[in-house]
Amino acid sequence: MKAIGISADAAGHGADALVDLELAAPAADGQDLLVRIEAVSVNPIDIKMRSARPHAGGQPRVLGWDAAGTVVAAGPRVSLFAPGDRVFYAGSITRPGCNAELHLVDERLTGAMPASAGFAEAAALPVASLAAWEALFERMHVSATGNDAGKNLLVIGAAGGVGSMAIQLAKAVGQLHVIATASRPESQAWCRELGADIVVDHRADLVAQLAANGRPAVDFILCLSDTDRYFPVMAKLIKPHGHICALVESRSPLPMNDLRGKSASFSWEGMFTRSLHATPDMLEQHRILNRVASLIDAGQVRSTVKHCFNGFNAASLRRAHALVEAGNAIGKVVVTA
Ligand SMILES: NC(=O)c1ccc[n+]([C@@H]2O[C@H](COP(=O)([O-])OP(=O)(O)OC[C@H]3O[C@@H](n4cnc5c(N)ncnc54)[C@H](OP(=O)(O)O)[C@@H]3O)[C@@H](O)[C@H]2O)c1
Numbered sequence: 657m658k659a660i661g662i663s664a665d666a667a668g669h670g671a672d673a674l675v676d677l678e679l680a681a682p683a684a685d686g687q688d689l690l691v692r693i694e695a696v697s698v699n700p701i702d703i704k705m706r707s708a709r710p711h712a713g714g715q716p717r718v719l720g721w722d723a724a725g726t727v728v729a730a731g732p733r734v735s736l737f738a739p740g741d742r743v744f745y746a747g748s749i750t751r752p753g754c755n756a757e758l759h760l761v762d763e764r765l766t767g768a769m770p771a772s773a774g775f776a777e778a779a780a781l782p783v784a785s786l787a788a789w790e791a792l793f794e795r796m797h798v799s800a801t802g803n804d805a806g807k808n809l810l811v812i813g814a815a816g817g818v819g820s821m822a823i824q825l826a827k828a829v830g831q832l833h834v835i836a837t838a839s840r841p842e843s844q845a846w847c848r849e850l851g852a853d854i855v856v857d858h859r860a861d862l863v864a865q866l867a868a869n870g871r872p873a874v875d876f877i878l879c880l881s882d883t884d885r886y887f888p889v890m891a892k893l894i895k896p897h898g899h900i901c902a903l904v905e906s907r908s909p910l911p912m913n914d915l916r917g918k919s920a921s922f923s924w925e926g927m928f929t930r931s932l933h934a935t936p937d938m939l940e941q942h943r944i945l946n947r948v949a950s951l952i953d954a955g956q957v958r959s960t961v962k963h964c965f966n967g968f969n970a971a972s973l974r975r976a977h978a979l980v981e982a983g984n985a986i987g988k989v990v991v992t993a
Pocket residue numbers: 699700701783784787812813814815816817818819837838839840843844858880881882902903904925926927928980983984985986987
């Protein structure tokens with residue numbers, strides 16, 4: 657089968673290390689689905705995996721953890737899907753990625769694609785939706801039944817892939833009042849288009865801007881950028897008993913005592929935690945993706961594809977990687993077969 661990855665003898669780990677490969681097709685066993693990939697999207701994790709992990713030698717590395725495609729075969733213990741089903745998923749970071757013609761994924765990590773979406777739209781959803789959903793409704797315990805309606809959420813770095821879904825899910829499911837941060841006219845306009853109630857600039861004083869907007873403190877903060885840099889300002893802006901959730905690993909220990917006086921909570925969100933540790937509730941990702949699909953089909957949430965490259969090959973993937981690696985993507989970057 658065709659795949660795109662980094663060959664065993666690659667000299668570097670830049671985007672130009674991505675090459676077209678010919679690999680043996682995998683076979684489905686256990687609870688695995690064999691999926692014919694129709695579209696993938698690129699995330700910052702692709703850049704990290706491409707750049708940072710030392711090359712073990714021997715086997716080429718295939719990246720990609722955001723996929724949409726069609727089930728072509730199912731392992732003997734599969735009960736949720738059948739050949740012909742259209743599915744979307746992030747999968748597991750411990751397995752080869754989805755930048756391949758055929759790909760294996762555990763059915764418990766897989767959702768049924770929104771009926772109203774094409775493959776490109778669906779491929780843009782899994783990582784961002786799972787990360788945003790888990791952060792909001794599991795880590796920070798925002799009510800998914802409207803009991804927190806009107807409470808304030810600050811999303812730092814809101815115009816990117818995760819933020820674009822977080823704004824929408826916070827509005828559609830949590831009924832929260834959303835304050836988004838974005839630094840450029842086009843990223844600010846995008847946040848407003850997705851439903852943010854207030855947009856402020858993370859390159860200016862956040863405390864002053866929130867006060868000027870009549871929201872000097874907030875109930876929830878979702879940090880999608882430099883956690884070390886934003887921790888002090890988050891500690892100032894969080895309300896007593898509020899909750900902060902960060903997705904980006906810190907470079908140094910965080911000053912947790914800054915939250916003590918307010919009895920505020922801090923959580924990490926890692927959307928690969930369930931698959932990485934095969935947690936007993938892995939099936940939750942199947943449920944979350946299905947819930948997101950129903951929100952898309954109901955027109956309450958939309959896919960956030962901003963760039964789409966046609967042609968499932970190394971040239972397209974390199975261009976997609978370059979856009980994400982620049983660090984200022986708006987919405988999602990997708991490559992279709
Ligand atoms: N833990 C997890 O499960 C998980 C899952 C997914 C992603 N992540 C991580 O979460 C982060 C966000 O992911 P993503 O896919 O949304 O990334 P992304 O799409 O690449 O994010 C791009 C956005 O980041 C904003 N940005 C750039 N510099 C910023 C700064 N200094 N402060 C605030 N915002 C800034 C930009 O907004 P402006 O152009 O307006 O400045 C841009 O719109 C990444 O670090 C990623 O690795 C973690």
